[in-house]
Amino acid sequence: MSRSIQEKIDLTVNWLREKVEESNTKGLVVGISGGIDSALVAYLIKRAFPNNSLGVILPCKSNSKDRLDALEVAEGCEIEHVEVELSEVHDQLFDNVKKTMERNELLDENNNLRLSDANLRARLRMSTIYCIANSLNYLVVGTDNAAELHTGYFTKYGDGGVDILPIANLLKREVYEWSRYLGVPQSVIDRAPSAGLWEGQTDEKEMGTTYDMVDDLLEGKEIPKKDQEIIERLHKRSEHKRRVADAPPVF
Known part of the structure; x- marks a missing residue:
């Protein structure tokens, strides 16, 4: 007998x-995007730790709508939250890297x-979230779902660098x-999934297929060959x- 959503939430x-x-x-601490x-x-x-959970909002040359939606989420679940603006830090570091590469003809x-x-x-x-988490002795909670993990739709050592992944076994449709x-x-539920990496960027546009197709494949359903090939390529790549990082055998 399958469990109800409430039972699954309680178990999580x-x-x-x-x-x-x-x-x-x-x-626990999570970045709220x-x-x-x-x-x-x-x-x-917030349900697990009403008094020891924290949301971190991290604008980084982001669309202002992302911040407003993140604030609505934080206020909606009444989680304590802080905001750290990273745009200037990003600009300084990225410009420094580019200039160094140009100087060395790379x-x-x-x-x-x-x-x-x-x-x-x-x-x-993620570095900022860990800085906060370490200071509080909190675990960093990841937000990747089953479809993202299967296709590799996350940044290595970015949103993929976390301590625990509570929704890793949820299909995208189950997340909804x-x-x-x-x-x-509702404004968050209705928005197109996006990592907010650049203006106009959406998950499905970047992947070249849809979350419904990935979910169907993970459920063992037949999907169009074109979508299957894209998903298999993303998974392999x-x-x-x-x-974990590869290491040579003991010689």
């Missing part, structure tokens, strides 16, 4: 508490500066189901993200 909340107890930490995945996680950790037309820029934002955000059930703001 209990699991979060167990992880904190096992790690001898005091609570304004997207549905981080919104759901914020609602879950830049050419083959360099993917847009991806480098986007990944730096994700890693700066749980979010509606818990009362996540991102295998390194799902493993």
Whole structure:
């Protein structure tokens, strides 16, 4: 007999508490982006630790709508939250890196500066969250769902660099189901999934397929060959993200 959403949420909340107890930490922290995945996680950790959970909002050359949605999430679940503006830090570091590469003649037309820029934002955000988490002795909670983990749609050592992943086994459609059930703001539920990496960027546009297609594949359903090939290519290309760093055998 399948469990109800409430039962699954209760089990997840209990699991979060167990992880904190096992790690001898005091609570949980999550970066709130304004997207549905981080919104759901914020609602879950607030339930698990009403007095020891924290949301961190991290604008980094972001669309102002992202910040407003993140604030609505924080206020909706009544989680304590802080905001750290990273735009200036990002500009200084990225400009310094570019100038250093130019000076050493390492830049050419083959360099993917847009991806480098986007990944730096994700890693700066996670470094900031860990700085806060370490200060409080909290665990850092990740927001990746099953579809993102399968396709590698996360930044290595950015949003992928976390302590625990409470929604890692949820399909994207289940993320929406749980979010509606818990009362996540409708504006967040309605927005197109986006990592906010650059203006106009959306997850599905970047992946070249849809979350529905990924969910169907993970459920063992038949999907169009074109989508299957895209998803399989994404999965294979991102295998390194799902493993610990390789090391040579003992000789």
